[in-house]
Amino acid sequence: MNVGIIFPDQLSNNNPVISSLSAEDCLIIYEPLPTFYEISHHIQKIGFMISATRHYVDSLNIPCKIIHEKISKKPQTIEAILQSLISNSTKIHLHAIEPSDYRLKSELTLVSIKLGIEIIIHSDPKFIASLSEFKLWAKDKKSLVQEFYYRWLRKKTNVLINKEGNPEGNAWNFDKDNRQGISKLKDAPIKPLRFKSNNITIDCLYQCSEIFPNAFGKIDGFNWGVTHMDALAALDHFIEFNLGNYGAFQDAIDQDNPFLFHSLLSPYINIGLLDPMAAIKAAEQAYLSNKAPLNSVEGFVRQILGWREYIRGIYWKFMPEYKNLNFFETKSKLPSFYWNANTKMQCMAAAITSTIEYSYSHHIQRLMVTGNFALLAGINPKEVHEWYLGVYIDAFEWVELPNTLGMSLYADGGIVGSKPYCASGQYIKRMSNSCKDCHYNVNETIGKNACPFNFLYWDFLARNKKTFDRNPRMKLVINNLEKKSESFLATIQQQSKIFLTEIK
Ligand SMILES: Cc1cc2nc3c(=O)[nH]c(=O)nc-3n(C[C@H](O)[C@H](O)[C@H](O)COP(=O)(O)OP(=O)(O)OC[C@H]3O[C@@H](n4cnc5c(N)ncnc54)[C@H](O)[C@@H]3O)c2cc1C
Ligand code: SF4
Structure with missing residues (x-):
């Protein structure tokens, strides 16, 4: 049988x-x-x-x-x-x-x-490439750079490739056009399509809360789709209303709108309700019929065809050892405000509040706010991993782990990223509108009002200077670090220590 x-x-x-x-x-x-x-x-x-x-x-x-x-x-x-x-x-x-x-x-x-x-x-139909294709591509490569796997898959699948066999717009990547901060936003994004729950969904939510009475998050904000038809409707809505601005504002953060121009398609794609190639083709079609600009369409395609497929390949290539990697040997516990948003850091509170309400925050909030903080504060990767895996609606270990340990915490020592995504409060100020409402002052690095991202950033660099000395991509920041005086660094270290003890 x-x-x-x-x-x-x-x-x-x-x-x-x-x-x-x-x-x-x-x-x-x-x-x-x-x-x-x-x-x-x-x-x-x-x-x-x-x-x-x-x-x-x-x-x-x-x-x-x-x-x-x-x-x-x-x-x-x-x-x-x-x-x-x-x-x-x-x-x-x-x-x-x-x-x-x-x-x-x-x-x-x-x-x-x-x-x-x-x-x-x-093999799993919710992926475009098979694991043996990833292996074939990775064979003989010294380092596994996402951009090159992406280009390989673009050619293989003929996505955004013109008649001459070249990438549309004669470039593989338009990321340089995709870095507008929230202050540049003129047209308000259209709200993503949300779905009214039917009796089956209401029963499921009720049953789940009985079985898991201590589950995280709020139930009342639930309005996710739950069928293939819902997922297709969410895709159509995104393509029609938000794809156009997706690229330009991909890295922006709006504390009052956690969705901005993002697609919210990851939960559907990750459980098989939406075929990833259908999403890619719909975006490509929008470009070919002049309904969306190339920087947006290419940016969206790269996330799915590039990052998603690459991350899966990395997971299977390096597991089970990958899960225990801890490059910086960090030991601190995850602060309790990750579970209740009870922090005076406005950017963190906004990202965690959206997580509690919707089981969602967008990529830059995950990477440059909650992830960046965990990196700078030296939180143990296992604790950070379990948080991301539990709290996000789209989280499955194959995708969450390389994003958290690799992209966000650099705990894999450079398998996923060639340098850590560490940033001070100045980055968050440029991309978001959180700093104006914050208890802390983003322009201060020392003192009781100083933005914690600022002093933790310098402390992180100073702590790990020896490691970064060997990384050419960290040269610029290390040069800046070397210009700092001994007394500045001693004050930073002391201030970081006190702050990290207080948030335990
Ligand atoms: C620390 C951290 C943890 C993350 N954990 C997860 C996770 O558990 N599950 C998950 O699907 N994504 C994860 N991501 C990647 C990314 O943040 C989410 O895919 C994205 O926020 C989903 O929202 P969206 O559908 O609105 O994305 P959009 O911005 O609209 O992007 C379109 C699609 O591209 C894909 N995508 C984009 N970035 C990535 C990426 N880095 N890796 C894989 N796929 C990507 C997703 O399928 C997404 O739906 C994580 C990122 C970080 C930094
Ligand atoms: S001042 Fe610092 S902590 Fe406050 S919102 Fe800005 S970056 Fe975040």
Whole structure:
């Protein structure tokens, strides 16, 4: 007998597990992902995945038996379900989509060995490239630079490539046009499409909050889509209204509007509700029909075809060791304000408040605000990783871990980024409108009103100077550091120490 198994992040339309089954076979839908029980998750994230899974099951039109293991306080294990099927059948062939995180993949492999079940792994339709394509590209490369994988995939998929075989606009990347701060914003963004919850979703949210009474975040702001149709509608809305300004304001931060021109498509893409290539093609079409400028379209395409695919390749290439990397050997605990936004740092409060309300904050808030702070403050990467993995609606270990440990904390020592994304308050002042309302003064570095990002930034550089001396991309900042007096650095160190003790 063939047995298929589908997890809540494997809801693609063209699901290869389903097409492997016939009437006499059996499909297991397994909701209780182990990670839900291991770390604190946002209630909207669990509710979203469970509601999407139940809508998916309702839409299935297949003749075989379905075993639907729902989330509960004590769910049946995958092993126990398979064991019960073995007693009724002589031989089982288990069909699964390649689990997207390492732990689940190991668990499936172990269970299949233990029970003597043959396991057939299908490639995951929610990605554009296969893992063997990443391996092929990475073979013989000294360093794995995202930009080059992106260009390789652009050529391979023929996205934004003109008739002569060159990149549209004769450049691969228009990032230099995509760095406007919020002060340059003239047209207010159109609100992203949000969805009214039906009874299935309301029941799921209610059940999830019973099972996980201590889950993080607010439930009332939930208005995510939960079906393939919803995801397509969200894509159409983004392409029509916000793609045009996406590029220019990609790095801007508006404390009163956490969404700006971002697409909010990551949750849908990451559980299979939206095909990543469909999103890319829709953006490319907007460019070809003169509905959106190239800097926006290329910027959006690069995030999905470049970053998303690259990050997945990095995860699988370096796991399981990757998860334990801690380049700076940092040990501090995550401050409690990451869970309640109770901080006088206005930029941090805004990013965390949006996280609590929507299970979302956009990339620059994750990277340059909450991530930057954790980097400068020397927070232990494991603690930061567990926070990002739990609180964001789109968070799965394969994508969250390299973004957190690699891009944000440089805990991988330079696998993902060639230098740390560290910045003082001046960067946040340039990109956002938070500093004007802040308790701290972004133009001060020393003293009780000084912006913590400022003194922590210099302290971080001074602490790690020896390491950065070897990095040519850090030359400029290290030159600036060397111009600082001994007494300035001693004061910075003392001020940082006091501040970090106070926020513990
Ligand atoms: C510390 C940190 C943790 C992150 N954790 C996650 C995570 O758990 N899940 C996740 O999907 N993204 C993660 N990201 C990447 C990025 O922040 C989110 O993909 C993005 O904010 C999702 O919102 P959006 O759909 O509005 O994105 P948009 O700005 O509209 O971007 C379009 C799409 O590009 C893709 N994308 C953009 N940047 C990245 C990236 N760096 N890596 C992978 N895909 C990307 C996403 O699919 C996204 O939907 C993280 C970034 C950082 C710095
Ligand atoms: S002053 Fe500093 S802490 Fe306050 S909002 Fe600006 S960057 Fe953030």
